[in-house]
Amino acid sequence: MMRATDGATKDEELRDRAIKRLKKKRDFHAHLLVYTLVNTFLVVIWAVTGAHFFWPVFPMVGWGIGVVMNAWDVHRPEEPDEDQIRREMELMRRTSG
Numbered sequence: 001m002m003r004a005t006d007g008a009t010k011d012e013e014l015r016d017r018a019i020k021r022l023k024k025k026r027d028f029h030a031h032l033l034v035y036t037l038v039n040t041f042l043v044v045i046w047a048v049t050g051a052h053f054f055w056p057v058f059p060m061v062g063w064g065i066g067v068v069m070n071a072w073d074v075h076r077p078e079e080p081d082e083d084q085i086r087r088e089m090e091l092m093r094r095t096s097g
Contacts, residue, residue, distance in 0.1 A: 017078070028074045035067050 042056040080088075 021074075021078070024074045028070050031070050032067060035063055039063070 039056060039060050042059060046054065046056050
């Protein structure tokens with residue numbers, strides 16, 4: 001039998017997870033905004049100084065990898081599904097001998 005406190009605890013846990021997820025999304029959007037503004041500024045510097053070799057590509061690609069990893073962290077499923085858990089358990093059984 002489930003007590004009222006069990007439901008409240010699950011709601012609190014779900015609320016905490018929702019807050020954490022919302023913070024991650026907010027932080028990602030801030031990261032994306034800063035990435036866009038800084039790289040736009042670098043392209044403007046490149047254009048004003050003669051527009052020869054497109055050197056802003058280096059920070060764009062390097063930092064872009066970080067932005068992609070941040071997006072993956074924000075948008076990937078937080079909890080593994082039962083299929084993933086079962087496969088991991090099977091792998092652990094086989095490798096532990």
